[in-house]
Amino acid sequence: xxxxxxxxxxxxxxxxRLENANVTIGRGSTSTVQLHDTEVSREHAELRRRGDVFLxxxxxxxxxxxxxxxxxxxxxxxxxxxxxxxxxLLLYTGVPEGRVEDLADxxxxxxxxxxDDGSRIVHAMHQSEGSEILSPPSDETTSPWLARARSNLQIxxxxxxxxxxxxxxxxxxxxIMDMIFEWVDADRGCIMLKDLDTGxxxxxxxxxxxxxxxxxxxxISQTILDYVVDRNEGVLTSNxxxxxxxxxxxxxxxxxxxxxxxxxxxxxxxxxxxxYIDTSLTPQRMLQQGSxxxxxxxxxxxxxxxxxxxxxxxxDTSYYKAMVQAERLAAVxxxxxxxxxxxxxxxxxxxGGSYLIEMGMKxxxxxxxxxxxxxxxxxxxxxxxxKGWGIVEKxxxxxxxxxxxxxxxxxxxxxxxxxxxxxxLTADVVELMKTRASEESVELVWLPAPTMPTLMFDxxxxxxxxxxxxxxxxDACHEREAGRxxxxxxxxxxxxxxxxxxxxxxxxxxxxxxxxxxxAFVSRKGGRGTGLGLPVSQKILEEHGGRIRVESKxxxxxxxxxxxxxxxxxxxxxxxxxxxxxxxxxxxRVSADSSHG
Amino acid sequence: xxxxxxxxxxxRCAESREVLRTILQSRGAETxxxxxxxxxCHLADTFRPDVIVLDADSDHSTAFEATNHLREAAGRxxxxxxxxxxxxxPCGKLPAGQVLVKPYHYGTLIRRIDDLLAVx
Numbered sequence: 243x244x245x246x247x248x249x250x251x252x253x254x255x256x257x258x259r260l261e262n263a264n265v266t267i268g269r270g271s272t273s274t275v276q277l278h279d280t281e282v283s284r285e286h287a288e289l290r291r292r293g294d295v296f297l298x299x300x301x302x303x304x305x306x307x308x309x310x311x312x313x314x315x316x317x318x319x320x321x322x323x324x325x326x327x328x329x330x331l332l333l334y335t336g337v338p339e340g341r342v343e344d345l346a347d348x349x350x351x352x353x354x355x356x357x358d359d360g361s362r363i364v365h366a367m368h369q370s371e372g373s374e375i376l377s378p379p380s381d382e383t384t385s386p387w388l389a390r391a392r393s394n395l396q397i398x399x400x401x402x403x404x405x406x407x408x409x410x411x412x413x414x415x416x417x418i419m420d421m422i423f424e425w426v427d428a429d430r431g432c433i434m435l436k437d438l439d440t441g442x443x444x445x446x447x448x449x450x451x452x453x454x455x456x457x458x459x460x461x462i463s464q465t466i467l468d469y470v471v472d473r474n475e476g477v478l479t480s481n482x483x484x485x486x487x488x489x490x491x492x493x494x495x496x497x498x499x500x501x502x503x504x505x506x507x508x509x510x511x512x513x514x515x516x517x518y519i520d521t522s523l524t525p526q527r528m529l530q531q532g533s534x535x536x537x538x539x540x541x542x543x544x545x546x547x548x549x550x551x552x553x554x555x556x557x558d559t560s561y562y563k564a565m566v567q568a569e570r571l572a573a574v575x576x577x578x579x580x581x582x583x584x585x586x587x588x589x590x591x592x593x594g595g596s597y598l599i600e601m602g603m604k605x606x607x608x609x610x611x612x613x614x615x616x617x618x619x620x621x622x623x624x625x626x627x628x629k630g631w632g633i634v635e636k637x638x639x640x641x642x643x644x645x646x647x648x649x650x651x652x653x654x655x656x657x658x659x660x661x662x663x664x665x666x667l668t669a670d671v672v673e674l675m676k677t678r679a680s681e682e683s684v685e686l687v688w689l690p691a692p693t694m695p696t697l698m699f700d701x702x703x704x705x706x707x708x709x710x711x712x713x714x715x716x717d718a719c720h721e722r723e724a725g726r727x728x729x730x731x732x733x734x735x736x737x738x739x740x741x742x743x744x745x746x747x748x749x750x751x752x753x754x755x756x757x758x759x760x761x762a763f764v765s766r767k768g769g770r771g772t773g774l775g776l777p778v779s780q781k782i783l784e785e786h787g788g789r790i791r792v793e794s795k796x797x798x799x800x801x802x803x804x805x806x807x808x809x810x811x812x813x814x815x816x817x818x819x820x821x822x823x824x825x826x827x828x829x830x831r832v833s834a835d836s837s838h839g
Numbered sequence: 840x841x842x843x844x845x846x847x848x849x850x851r852c853a854e855s856r857e858v859l860r861t862i863l864q865s866r867g868a869e870t871x872x873x874x875x876x877x878x879x880c881h882l883a884d885t886f887r888p889d890v891i892v893l894d895a896d897s898d899h900s901t902a903f904e905a906t907n908h909l910r911e912a913a914g915r916x917x918x919x920x921x922x923x924x925x926x927x928x929p930c931g932k933l934p935a936g937q938v939l940v941k942p943y944h945y946g947t948l949i950r951r952i953d954d955l956l957a958v959x
């Protein structure tokens with residue numbers, strides 16, 4: 243769906259989906275896209291859908307509407323266009339153009355033996371040698387111009403590489419400054435970025451040549467900065483008397499010459515900042531080199547090119563950060579909504595249970611007070627209180643499960659392996675789930691592996707993982723007349739793998755949902771599910787170097803296999819400790835009926 | 840013979856149905872219940888309850904449609920309805936006080952049902 247994504251401004255990170263054919267943008271509360279920006283008019287612009295494209299039209303706004311930096315009255319938008327209203331910059335994403343061509347039919351990748359064109363490798367070169375195209379040739383006769391051009395190209399190549407590796411703007415700017423000092427013989431330098439709210443240049447990083455006094459303030463003329471930013475031109479300045487563009491300062495004979503280069507950081511559509519470097523030439527140095535200049539036009543050109551590259555990187559990093567922020571906000575919102583929903587249901591349950599307890603106590607007190615208490619009314623009051631207490635306890639268990647799942651999910655933790663038996667552990671979980679299965683009229687079938695060695699795993703977390711999967715299986719049978727959950731364990735000596743398999747004949751999972759079942763807070767159980775059970779189980783299995791496999795047929799049921807590498811306790815590596823199966827037979831059935839007995 | 844007031848409870852949560860059933864029965868009401876709004880329309884038309892208590896807190900679209908159908912059925916039979924939860928989508932105008940937002944207090948719900956039964 244077409245959308246507008248705020249990449250700069252107070253609403254940064256907000257995505258507006260363009261669902262309607264007509265969309266109004268403005269500061270007013272009636273606008274479809276409401277922007278909290280005082281420089282945006284109440285009814286600033288509108289978007290009108292024409293077929294697959296949107297037309298943007300300015301509605302006589304005070305500050306104008308800009309597309310890719312150009313003021314417009316009306317313009318068709320293309321995917322990737324940037325829309326500027328006031329201080330807010332929005333990125334337009336349209337519908338994908340046409341069908342994506344399947345290139346698999348057009349390009350054949352064939353096995354070597356089928357390669358009938360007789361091609362052979364003539365030269366091979368390591369990837370790292372690619373950059374050597376910019377290295378000076380061994381031929382000493384190359385012209386100085388070509389050598390300089392080659393050197394500059396190498397600088398640009400390295401700049402492009404350097405700025406493409408960071409997503410932290412401060413780190414990016416520091417890296418750019420370091421590179422400039424590597425290539426340009428400057429004394430001091432700084433990078434300033436435009437503040438999004440005030441439009442003013444704010445210093446972000448400062449560097450000085452090694453060995454230079456560090457506490458000296460860099461003084462930059464506002465006139466020069468305005469010139470650079472407004473005209474989008476880089477300047478080379480000098481305080482020598484022969485440069486009459488800027489105020490000539492102190493005597494060249496007394497203090498020497500200070501030269502500076504200030505260049506705009508021109509992004510795709512706007513100037514995002516400026517880079518300043520300067521250097522001082524002492525009278526002695528000038529006499530030595532026979533010139534009052536250190537910076538040349540070549541330096542200026544190079545700085546402009548570097549600044550452009552840096553500006554593009556700054557823009558990309560800003561957009562990426564905005565995207566990440568948006569994703570983060572969306573995830574936080576989803577998490578809070580999901581948790582609130584679940585806690586709300588638990589609270590509702592607690593209120594219901596408490597109400598019943600209170601009701602039972604009141605009935606009991608009233609019967610005593612008016613002398614009508616008999617065994618029947620006493621039993622009735624106690625029965626109501628017992629029912630209420632059962633509901634409170636169940637919800638207390640739900641909140642406890644929720645908290646433990648949240649802790650397991652949120653923390654990076656190493657499992658604490660200890661010698662344990664998977665058969666015994668799974669039997670414990672099955673035992674624990676008997677009541678729940680019974681309440682849901684689900685038959686629970688427990689099929690332990692005939693032999694199961696003692697293995698090293700974190701039994702506490704594995705208990706949790708198995709419990710979550712069995713709980714889900716029972717819940718999946720909620721609407722089945724004859725719900726059945728079969729739990730089995732397996733140990734493969736050859737594969738050195740241990741497995742717990744949980745098979746249910748419940749509702750099954752739709753194909754399109756299968757990919758999302760391990761995503762946090764995605765629950766298909768409505769109010770009963772937190773959406774944390776499966777992600778937590780998966781995390782636990784992954785911590786053990788294992789995984790969870792899922793096979794499911796919608797309407798027929800699911801099979802969840804928890805498997806992890808079987809690690810023997812040190813003492814048992816030479817001979818596996820095989821535990822007998824709990825119970826007299828290998829097959830233990832725990833049915834809904836048996837749980838009553 | 841006294842005719843017992845009849846309340847239809849429509850709630851996916853068995854626990855909530857149990858609480859409401861216990862409270863209403865102890866107050867002398869007859870309860871009918873179902874966990875699905877889809878089934879509730881039939882019950883509403885057949886048993887003509889005096890009040891319907893409907894849990895509408897579901898994201899499921901079919902449940903939402905069924906909820907609307909149940910509301911229409913209640914309207915046809917002139918049966919008052921109390922809706923529990925949050926209505927996420929517009930579904931026409933509802934009389935004031937007809938919706939109880941979760942988590943609600945059972946005391947408030949019981950008073951609302953009592954008021955509607957007194958009028959019915």
